[in-house]
Amino acid sequence: MEEELRAMAEDLEEFKRISRESVHADLFAQLQRRVEKITSLAKSGPIRRSKVKDMSAEVVDSNPYSRLMALQRMGIVKDYERIRNFSIAIVGIGGVGSVAAEMLTRCGIGRLLLYDYDTVELANMNRLFFRPDQVGMTKTDAAVQTLSDINPDVVLESYSMNITTVKGFETFTKSLTCQNTHSSKHFIGVDLVLSCVDNYEARMVVNQACNEINLTWIESGVSEDAVSGHIQLLIPGETACFACVPPLVVASGVDEKTLKRDGVCAASLPTTMGVIAGLLVQNALKFLLKFGHVSPYLGYNALKDFFPTMSMKPNLQCSNNSCLDRQREYVSRKPERDAAAKAKEAEMLSEAVETALHLDNEWNISIVGDDDVESSNASSSTSGMLPDGLIHELPTADFHQKAPIAQDSGAFPDDLDELRKHLDALNAA
Amino acid sequence: MEGWDPNTKSTLTQIPLLSTRAGPRDGAAWTQRLKEEYRALIAYTGMNKSNDNDWFRISATNPEGTHWSGKCWYVHNLRKYEFDLQFDIPVTYPATSPEIELPQLDGKTHKMYRGGKICLTVHFKPLWAKNWFGIAHGLCLGLAPWLAAEIPILVDSGAVKHKDDEVIASTTTTE
Ligand SMILES: [Zn+2]
Numbered sequence: 087m088e089e090e091l092r093a094m095a096e097d098l099e100e101f102k103r104i105s106r107e108s109v110h111a112d113l114f115a116q117l118q119r120r121v122e123k124i125t126s127l128a129k130s131g132p133i134r135r136s137k138v139k140d141m142s143a144e145v146v147d148s149n150p151y152s153r154l155m156a157l158q159r160m161g162i163v164k165d166y167e168r169i170r171n172f173s174i175a176i177v178g179i180g181g182v183g184s185v186a187a188e189m190l191t192r193c194g195i196g197r198l199l200l201y202d203y204d205t206v207e208l209a210n211m212n213r214l215f216f217r218p219d220q221v222g223m224t225k226t227d228a229a230v231q232t233l234s235d236i237n238p239d240v241v242l243e244s245y246s247m248n249i250t251t252v253k254g255f256e257t258f259t260k261s262l263t264c265q266n267t268h269s270s271k272h273f274i275g276v277d278l279v280l281s282c283v284d285n286y287e288a289r290m291v292v293n294q295a296c297n298e299i300n301l302t303w304i305e306s307g308v309s310e311d312a313v314s315g316h317i318q319l320l321i322p323g324e325t326a327c328f329a330c331v332p333p334l335v336v337a338s339g340v341d342e343k344t345l346k347r348d349g350v351c352a353a354s355l356p357t358t359m360g361v362i363a364g365l366l367v368q369n370a371l372k373f374l375l376k377f378g379h380v381s382p383y384l385g386y387n388a389l390k391d392f393f394p395t396m397s398m399k400p401n402l403q404c405s406n407n408s409c410l411d412r413q414r415e416y417v418s419r420k421p422e423r424d425a426a427a428k429a430k431e432a433e434m435l436s437e438a439v440e441t442a443l444h445l446d447n448e449w450n451i452s453i454v455g456d457d458d459v460e461s462s463n464a465s466s467s468t469s470g471m472l473p474d475g476l477i478h479e480l481p482t483a484d485f486h487q488k489a490p491i492a493q494d495s496g497a498f499p500d501d502l503d504e505l506r507k508h509l510d511a512l513n514a515a
Numbered sequence: 516m517e518g519w520d521p522n523t524k525s526t527l528t529q530i531p532l533l534s535t536r537a538g539p540r541d542g543a544a545w546t547q548r549l550k551e552e553y554r555a556l557i558a559y560t561g562m563n564k565s566n567d568n569d570w571f572r573i574s575a576t577n578p579e580g581t582h583w584s585g586k587c588w589y590v591h592n593l594r595k596y597e598f599d600l601q602f603d604i605p606v607t608y609p610a611t612s613p614e615i616e617l618p619q620l621d622g623k624t625h626k627m628y629r630g631g632k633i634c635l636t637v638h639f640k641p642l643w644a645k646n647w648f649g650i651a652h653g654l655c656l657g658l659a660p661w662l663a664a665e666i667p668i669l670v671d672s673g674a675v676k677h678k679d680d681e682v683i684a685s686t687t688t689t690e
Contacts (some may be wrong), residue, residue: 204629248603250614252539252581255606285628286640287611296606329610332641405610483641485516485524487532498554502546505553506574512560513572 088412091125136450137238141167141194150237151194163375170239172374173197175262177249177292178226180204181213181354182306183282185363186370188215191233193371197241197259197273198233200226203248213356241269250291259295278370279303282363286333286479293328296320297408300415301424302373306366307335308359310352313388314338315362317369319380323412326398329405333479335473336385336394358388385476394475518638519660527655530559532647538608539581548609549580552649555568559651570662580604585615585652589662590669594677600658612643612653615661622676623674625667633661 098121102114135150143155157163179202187198202225206216220228226244233242243266249258276485279301281292289305296303300322308315308378313334320327365384372378382397391424400413473477499505516524522659533551535542556573563569573585584601595599603615614632617655621631636659642648642656 250605250607251603252579252606255540287614289609290607290611291605297564462559480637480641481517483638485642485646487528487646498557500550502550502553505550505557509553509557509560510574511572512557512564515564 087128091121091128093150095121095125119228122394133236134235141170154189154193163377166375168375169194169371171271171273172278172372173199173241173266174370175199175201175276175279177279177281178283178288179229180210180282180284181356181359182308182363182366183280184213184215184225184229185360186280186282186306186367187229188236189363189367190370191237193367195240196228196271197243197266197269197276199243199276200229201245201247201249201258203246203254213354213359221275241271241273248285249295255295258291259299262295262299262301271317276301277374280366280370281305284308284365289328289333291333293320294406294408297322297327297406297412300412302365304369304373306362308354308362309338311334311338312353312355312358312442314386315358315388316383316385317362317366317381318383319369319373322409323400323414323416325382326400327404327406327409327412329409330401331398332397332482334383334398334476335479336387337475337477338387340387355388358386361386361388368398379409383476387475392475394473396473396476516638516642518636519656523655523660526562527652529562530651530655531555533609533649534647536609536647538606538610539604540606545580548649549575552580552651554564555649555651555659559655570659573600573650573654574579583613587654587658587662589666591667596666596670596675596677609649610644612640612648612657613650615653617683620669620675624665624669626661633658 095118096258098114098117102110102369105114138150141151141155142149143159144151145152145156155166158166169422172195174185174190174197176190177196179187179200180287183200183202187200190198204225206220206223206225206228208218208221209219210216215232216225216228217232223231224244224246226246230242230244232242243261245261247257248254263275263280265275279292279296280301281289283289283292284307289307292303292305302319302321303328305320305328306315307316316334316336318334319325365381365386367385369380373380381395382396385392387394400409400416402413404410404413499508518529527601531551531554531676532554533548535544535548535551535572537548539545542546551569554562560569570589571585571587573583576584577581581604582597583604586597587600588595598619600615600617602615604613605611614628616631617627617633621627626634643653646652648656666675670677
């Protein structure tokens, strides 16, 4: 197009020269201005930035990472560039997952694996990220399209499938453990899973996979009334798994009885989803780059701007067998952990002594260790009462059918094929 | 049993409970579980027939017994409305119940999730988790009340048409 426009400008110049009629001068000038404008518009069209080999801290407007690398200079993060070695799996590329993916992409994460079985619909446009021109594409492909434009350095993998089926689960767990050979980095497995799904069944599947593989994950959720949400850190064996305790959510303060559920399953707001995506990725970054405190459970009540926190210990009677295996492993590693904690304490003590020797504490400020902050902020296990503002997502069952009704084994065959035929015959009757 | 009518409750208690807690990845235990699923379905279907309340057909479409499909129907104003019915046995079954899908109604009601999965009351999951339920119980406790609540609304609002009416409508347009 640029060449065509240049040729057109030349033709115009030539036409002006040979016509010599001064009466047309204004018209020629106008035409030339128009061609120039179109030429500059054509030049400002989409350009793709090229890949960057190393993250540079150099402050120039052409460096996409300068502001991120500044975190390192300011002492917030020790080695920011490590982010390029990490792989994160995001399950559910909806209102939360897609925004989380964009944040991580802009942060320069090494590799992202995206899972969803759905396609982009116009009904999704009240949320961030997807564009109307992507309607009909699979969410994972549409996400890869946008994300690779934003940051071509990120290795992106698109998995358009349902992880809850037996076959889907196989593909899912395999992708979480295998090696990516398409990039020069040769990533193996993933470092963290972010669950951004909208239903209990899918969360239980992510829980199953992470317990089996021993992978840390962060679960996120937005309530169906769109005015609350939460994130929860799940480290197999160390914290409660998703099956250990009934799911906790933030009480929105809206009375369930006055909430008009009739005719709708769920509402959604881009604001609430954006906040939850932000909290989710913030904690993912803190977890991977080891800065600050990673919240074990953080709730968000949009109506009151209230953020309840808590932590949950694993349930020794958890119904998930892999969870129990991980719990046993965690207990057996206690001496290791104690030794590491002792070493760290000694290190911190020597540092503190050094600081005390070098500085007169003229402001009389006392330094509060990480451990103190932790114990004062987070409430301990859930064994007793729930902290203010948190409730169980589901009501407790008010019906329990005790013993199975005795089955007259004589009335039914014991062979599976026979049973199948029996049902078919009954159906045909 | 908050959220269900007494009739559903009494039917539910007559469906045999399952005693093998196994999912589709559990090999021989899953085969045992499948046998129990069939026994419960046979008992439930027989019960419906003898009560003159036959309302679904379902069978596994693969040898592993992980995908099921069939039909379900509902009578409203003396007319029968029939729909395709399908679901997969999730990998986490029976910790989580199958998500029942009515693909023909996808997009016609807000009481559904993506892919035509029916939206159940908040009381369903806790009840499922606490009891030794199977496919038959899921249909009785989940799909039957859903059809009873939603089909009259869908028919009265015109979102769902009787198949006889649809045939007439299409023949009139081609004339
Ligand atoms: Zn557990």
